Structures are given as structure tokens and as C-alpha cells.
Amino acid sequence: MLKRFSTLAMIVLGTSLFFTACKKEDDNDPTENANEEITTLKLTFVNNANAADKVVANWRDIDGIGGNAPTIDSVILKANTTYTVYTDVYDERVSPVDTVTAEIIKEGIEHRVFHLFFATANSSVADALTNVATVTPLDKDEKGLPLGLENTIATKGAFKGVYRVIIRHQPGAKDGTFAPGSTDVDTEFPFAIK
Missing domain, CATH: 1.20.5 (Single alpha-helices involved in coiled-coils or other helix-helix interfaces)
Known part of the structure; x- marks a missing residue:
């Protein structure tokens, strides 16, 4: 017993x-699988035919949603030109500045960066234009799905509208499409092709 x-x-x-x-x-x-804290997004466009021809644009929202409006640079690219665009992401509220780009690369199977074109600001993602430029992701995650921090962008004819970069956080659901997950940051740049 x-x-x-x-x-x-x-x-x-x-x-x-x-x-x-x-x-x-x-x-x-x-906080595992929490959305990234992002205040700043920097785009660097390098003309594939002339590496000295660069366009750099920044989007900054240091105090976050509901504070001051973000500061945004315009993006002006040449027509019928292919660029490589590099996307750098930061959290500038901390010291030293947190390079969120490294976190996105490290957690590549949980992230997807989308580069989209629209006629007007605040448009639905479903209204993204495909006739403005061809975007081809150059980087992939460990499962072979696009990451989107580095892309080629082949512009077409003249255009004026919005260039939008959306970073999606998709832990356990990433399938290469926009739908699963939530948004880490959604930025809009005034955009023109001349």
C-alpha cells in the first residue's frame, strides 16, 4: 500500500x-512573433546601367501613429529604366538606433516586403497597379519564398502617383502572398516616373 x-x-x-x-x-x-517596431524606412534605388545614378528616399515617423505626420521624401525615377532597390528599416526611438533590417532578414520566414504602385494615396492593396513597373524580389527566405528587401524595379512609361512599401509580419503563415499575418509598417512615398 x-x-x-x-x-x-x-x-x-x-x-x-x-x-x-x-x-x-x-x-x-x-513578445515572440510580435510586430517589429519601425520608425524609419530608407529606399536606395541604383540604376543598373549607371551605378552613380542613385535615388535615396526616406520615410520617418519617429513619434508613431497619432503624433506628428511622418516626413517623406519623393521618389522620382527615369522611364524605361531598371533599378535595384535596397530597403533599410530602423527603429530610431532607441539609442543606438536599432537596425530592424537585420531582424527581418533573421526572421525571413516570418516577413514579406511588398513594393506597390497606386494612382492615389490610401488605396486598397487590391488596387495596386501592375502597369507602372515590374518588381522582382532578389532575396529569399530559407524556404525559398521572396523576402523583398532587395528588388529590381523595371520602370515603364511616365507616371505620377504613390509608391508604397508594406512590411507584412506572417509568422507560421507566410506563403508568398499579401493576405496572411499583420502589417509591421505601411509607408507611402509621392512617386513619379519621368
């Missing part, structure tokens, strides 16, 4: 310790 009681007590104690350990492990990183 005592032996059976001791065995039962050991099983109950072991089970209790197992569930406590699992719960503690879950509590260790409550």
Missing part, C-alpha cells in the same frame, strides 16, 4: 513539474 502511494505521489509530482516547466518556458518570451 505504501509502495503504491509513493508511486502515485511521484507520478502526480512529476506531472505537476512537467506542466509548470512548460508554462514557465512559454512565459519566458511573451
Whole structure:
């Protein structure tokens, strides 16, 4: 009887310790898979035919949504030209500045960066224009899906509208499309092709 009681007590104690350990492990990183904190996005366009021809544009929203309006540079590209565009992402609220780009690369299977064109600001993603330029992602995550921090952009004819960069956070759901997940940042640049 005592032996059976001791065995039962050991099983109950072991089970209790197992569930406590699992719960503690879950509590260790409550922000895992949280959206990235982003205040600044920098785009660098390099003309593939002339590396000295560069266009740099920044979008900054240091105080976040509801504060001051973001500061935004315009993007003006040449018609019928192919550029490589590099996307750098930062959190400038901390010191030293946090280079979020490295985090996005590290967690590539959870992120997708979209470069889109629109006739007007605040348009639905479904209204993105495909006749303005061809965007081809150059970088991929470890599963072979596009990441989108580096792209070629082949412009077409003259255009005036909006260039939009959206970083999607898609842990456990990334499939190469826009739909799954949530948005880390949604930026809009005044845009023209001349």
C-alpha cells in the first residue's frame, strides 16, 4: 500500500513539474512573433546601367501613429529604366538606433516586403497597379519564398502617383502572398516616373 502511494505521489509530482516547466518556458518570451517596431524606412534605388545614378528616399515617423505626420521624401525615377532597390528599416526611438533590417532578414520566414504602385494615396492593396513597373524580389527566405528587401524595379512609361512599401509580419503563415499575418509598417512615398 505504501509502495503504491509513493508511486502515485511521484507520478502526480512529476506531472505537476512537467506542466509548470512548460508554462514557465512559454512565459519566458511573451513578445515572440510580435510586430517589429519601425520608425524609419530608407529606399536606395541604383540604376543598373549607371551605378552613380542613385535615388535615396526616406520615410520617418519617429513619434508613431497619432503624433506628428511622418516626413517623406519623393521618389522620382527615369522611364524605361531598371533599378535595384535596397530597403533599410530602423527603429530610431532607441539609442543606438536599432537596425530592424537585420531582424527581418533573421526572421525571413516570418516577413514579406511588398513594393506597390497606386494612382492615389490610401488605396486598397487590391488596387495596386501592375502597369507602372515590374518588381522582382532578389532575396529569399530559407524556404525559398521572396523576402523583398532587395528588388529590381523595371520602370515603364511616365507616371505620377504613390509608391508604397508594406512590411507584412506572417509568422507560421507566410506563403508568398499579401493576405496572411499583420502589417509591421505601411509607408507611402509621392512617386513619379519621368
